[in-house]
Amino acid sequence: MAAATAPIKVDASTDELVSHAAHFMSRTKKDVVEAAVREYIDTHRDEINAGIKTALGQLNGSDAAAISLVTGLSLDDLNDLGGLPE
Template identity: 65%
Template structure:
């Protein structure tokens, strides 16, 4: 299977940093970004896992808890935004 890529947007200053790093490292910009992101994620893995555990602890299997988590609206406030269909 061929690797696919997805565009990302960064500000002009960050793009210049990536361009300079790629030039002086003799790498493609996409390779610099990929390595930087992987390194960043590895460095912050425990924080990411902590966030995942916190998110999972908020889920109780209901649609309301999933919507509350995704929207950052407490379950008891969902009614203010139209509520949930009955049976959810």
């Protein structure tokens, strides 16, 4: 099965850097971006995993916990705003 592609928007200066790198490395812009993203994720994997573990630790399976995580509001703040239906 062919992989789907999705557009990524970057500012003009980043697009220019990618274009120059692709040209001088005889690669496509897609190849340069893919390699850069993979390298970035590999470099920051421990940080990413720590963030995932923190997020999962805040979830207890309730709607209130999920909304708290997404909004940044504490469970007490949500209750002060009227709480959530059971």
